[in-house]
Amino acid sequence: MSSPPPLRHPVPTHPAYIPEPPLTPGSPQGYQRFSSSPQPGQHHQNYAQPTGHVPAYTSPFQHQHQQQPQQQQQQPHAYSQPGVPPPMMPPQFGAWGMNDATAQLGMQIGSSAVAAGQEYVQRTWGGVFPNTHIKPHFNVSNSYVIRKLRIVLFPWIHKQWGRKSHRTDAGLTEYHPPREDVNSPDLYIPLMSMVTYILLCALHSGLQERFHPQVLGETASRAIMVVVLDFVFVQLGCYFLNVSGPSQSIDVIAYGGYKFVAVIPSILVGFLQLGTTLGFVTFTYFAFANAFFLMRSLRSLVLPDAASRAASGDPYATTSGSQRRRRITFLFVEAASQLLWMAFLVRGSH
Known part of the structure; x- marks a missing residue:
């Protein structure tokens, strides 16, 4: 009796022809071919021509970073020199279903709209509050804030009240910023003290169990109204007394805002x-x-000395005896009005 033949397991072999899968978008022509194992003749071609498939829910900028290493492999000698960075590829907005030309047009329209808005604001408010006059009033330091608060709360111990000035390269005389001169007015302390006043009034209402979000709006409106009325009063006085200056409006607002520093201790x-x-x-x-x-x-605005007149751009402006007396009277009236403004603010906080 003969023995059975030995068992032979079949050896797996690749099919001679790989069927085409369903067409899916992703290649530059809009379709991509998927295969589990490439043919022997196409092994080198697959590495030479990487596909540009972008997964769903990815940004075009992420696709841009993914394509950079592949392009560097395609051109190994183009950027072999040290210090030569590879060029930045433009963002591919097609991954979001957006045409690149349409996206670039939208970005240009947005940039034009922003530029037009900035130009409108500068044209409308630039003459009233010039940007070159506002920015120096926020140039403060920690030491300046401490020294300025001490002067506002205890002005009797301060002796030197004159502001420092310097000559620019263009031959103009300008005042030093608050960081360099403690006598220069700033907008940082008035703004922060006004915000503190509003929050203290809201806290006082909360302690009395009668707080409402409307309290913040009413307190802010009351504080802004006091600053505006005080500013208008000083501006009218300077107009009738023929007092002028390049940054007079910003300085008057800054000086009028220091009253909130004196109101906070009373509250x-x-x-x-x-x-x-x-x-x-x-x-x-x-x-x-x-x-x-x-x-x-x-006093440096209403009764400027020679240095103040030079810094204001009118070194030949002089005041007569009667005009000087009227300006001094105006200073006393403005100083006395601070008691009324502060009483109104303190009473409004209760």
Whole structure:
């Protein structure tokens, strides 16, 4: 009896022809061919021509970074020199279903709209509040803020009130920024003190269980109204007294905003409920301190000396005796009005 033949397992072989899969988008022609194993003659061609398939839900900029290493493999000698970076490929907006030409046109239209908006704002408000006059008023430092607060709260100990000036390359005389001169007005302290005043009023309303979001708007409106009315009063006085200056408007707003620094201690005393007498004494002291500070600070605008006239661009402007007396009277009236403004602000916080 003969033995059975040995078992032979079949050896897997590749088919001679690989059927085409369903057509899917992804290649430059809009279709891509998928295969599990390339044919022997196409092995080198697959590495030489990488596909440009972009997965779904990816940005065109990510596709841009994925294509850069493949392009560097295609051209190994183009960027072999050290220090020569590869060129940046434009973003492929086609991955988002957007035409590249349409996307570039939209970006150009957006840039033109932004430029037109900036030009409109500069043309409308540039004459009233020039950008070159606003930016220096925020050039402050920590040491300046501490020294300025000490001068506002205790102006009696400050002796030198004149502002420093320097001559530019164009031959013009300008004032030093607040960082370099403690006597220069700034907009940082008035703005922060106004915000603090609004928050303290809201906190006081919350402690009395009558807070409402409308309190913030009412307090902010009251504070802005005081600053605007004070600014209009000073501007009218300067107009009738023939007082001029290149940055007078910004300086007046800055000086008028320091009253919030003097209002905050009076509000804090009311929070602590230390008594009516101490509250009245605190308010009276800081009201007179702010009036004295404002009178000495506005003196450089209303009664400029020779250095101030040179910095304002009118070195030949002189004042007569009667005009000088009227300006001094105006300074006293403006200083006395600070008591009314501060009383209105403190009363509005309760």
